[in-house]
Amino acid sequence: MARQDILGEKAKEEFEPVIVAYCCNWCSYAGADLAGTSRFEYPTNIRIVRIMCTGRMDPTLVLEALSMGADGIIIAGCHPGDCHYQKGNYMMEKRFEYIKKAVESIGIEPERVRLEWVSASEGGKWAALIREMTEQVKALGPSPFRATANSK
Amino acid sequence: MSEKKEKLKRKSDATIDAFKSQRLRWVMGRSQIKVEVEEDKYKKAVDSIMHDEVERSLIKGALKEKGPLTVEEISQLTGLQSSVIVQHIIALRKNGAIAEAGEKNRQYLYTCVS
Numbered sequence: 001m002a003r004q005d006i007l008g009e010k011a012k013e014e015f016e017p018v019i020v021a022y023c024c025n026w027c028s029y030a031g032a033d034l035a036g037t038s039r040f041e042y043p044t045n046i047r048i049v050r051i052m053c054t055g056r057m058d059p060t061l062v063l064e065a066l067s068m069g070a071d072g073i074i075i076a077g078c079h080p081g082d083c084h085y086q087k088g089n090y091m092m093e094k095r096f097e098y099i100k101k102a103v104e105s106i107g108i109e110p111e112r113v114r115l116e117w118v119s120a121s122e123g124g125k126w127a128a129l130i131r132e133m134t135e136q137v138k139a140l141g142p143s144p145f146r147a148t149a150n151s152k
Numbered sequence: 153m154s155e156k157k158e159k160l161k162r163k164s165d166a167t168i169d170a171f172k173s174q175r176l177r178w179v180m181g182r183s184q185i186k187v188e189v190e191e192d193k194y195k196k197a198v199d200s201i202m203h204d205e206v207e208r209s210l211i212k213g214a215l216k217e218k219g220p221l222t223v224e225e226i227s228q229l230t231g232l233q234s235s236v237i238v239q240h241i242i243a244l245r246k247n248g249a250i251a252e253a254g255e256k257n258r259q260y261l262y263t264c265v266s
Contacts, residue, residue, distance in 0.1 A: 059171045059180075067164040097195070098180060098202060102171065105206065106164050144160055 017071035017137040019130075021048045022057055026084040027119045028076035034123030042127040043134040046074075053077070054115075055088025059099045062113060066103065069146050072112045072137040074129070079117040089117070109140055162230075163206075166213055170205035207232060208240050212249060215264035220253040222261055 023029040029050045035042065047070075051057060054077030062073050075096070077089040096115045104110045114133060118126050141147070170176055179198050207230075214229040215221060223241070227234050241262060244250045253263040 060168050063164060063168045063171065067161070067168070095180060098198065101199065102167050102202065102206075105203075106167055107160060145157075145164075 015138060015142060017045050017134060017142070018069065019046050019072040019074060019133055019137060020065045020070045021046050021074040021076060021130075022051050022054070022061065023048055023118075024054050024077040024084075024088070025050055025052050027078035027082065028116075028126070030120035031076070031118040031122045031126045034120065035126040036123075038123045040123055040127035042130040045134050045137075046130050053083065053085050053088035054092035055083070055085060055090075057092055057095070059095060059102065062099050063102065063106075066106075066108060066112070066143060067145055069143065071140075071143045071146065072133055073114070074133060075113075075115045076118045076126075076129075077115075079119055082119065108144055111136060111140060112143065159231075162210065162213055166206050166209035169209035169213070170202060173205050173209070176201055176205045204240070204243075207236065208244060208249075211237060211240055211244065212264050215250060215262060220261035220263040222256055222259040224259065226262070 021028075021032075023032055029048070032048060054075055057075060062075070065073055075092065077092055078084065080089055080093070083089045092115065100110045100113060103113050116129055118129065176198075179201050210230045210232065211226055214226050218225075218229065221229070223234050223237050226232070226237050230237075241250065245252075249265060250262050251265050253261045255261060
């Protein structure tokens with residue numbers, strides 16, 4: 001087998017997705033912190049961005065992250081009814097429908113974008129979520145933006 | 153830049169622009185508070201506005217990049233139908249976002265203003 005084939009196969013096997021997680025300051029960021037302090041193991045493919053509330057999330061943040069090469073996006077907020085600002089997560093829930101539609105219309109699989117509720121006490125849930133999302137994105141392969149950049 | 157990448161980039165830029173537009177932000181914002189119309193009807197309206205805004209951003213993007221252009225040229229660049237483009241041009245002209253900029257082969261040329 002040619003050396004290039006071997007390297008190509010290896011590169012395919014070693015695809016490590018980049019997942020951007022927007023976490024709300026009050027619940028999900030604390031949940032992610034708890035996962036760390038509780039020594040839960042989870043993949044290092046995640047890049048956490050702390051925001052004050054998911055209600056603050058502008059849809060363009062998701063679209064811009066994807067267009068800059070992110071393979072997956074997680075938006076994590078407080079459970080419904082637990083929002084520090086009363087209704088930020090409800091706002092996000094509504095907005096998320098349109099974000100998914102927009103992502104799909106660009107030609108990106110909507111499974112790459114997820115909205116999850118993680119509270120400050122759910123370190124285990126956070127670790128499990130990251131593991132699951134990483135596997136899911138790995139199965140989907142690189143984002144079309146990354147794929148086209150590599151094929152240049 | 154490959155054609156596929158260029159197309160993807162153009163579409164995503166247009167979608168980002170659409171989400172920055174006042175029109176889409178306003179209706180999306182309304183959907184977060186109590187709406188006194190049927191939810192399904194409202195969602196359909198937001199969907200159609202989103203669709204329109206993305207197409208309009210595509211047209212504006214093409215004009216900014218390679219304008220002034222005729223409807224036919226915009227159609228070739230964006231992949232949208234001429235009849236759809238004409239409808240958007242009427243709306244965009246009304247908003248003052250684009251303007252006529254002479255003629256070419258007996259067709260109006262359009263340029264992006266804002």
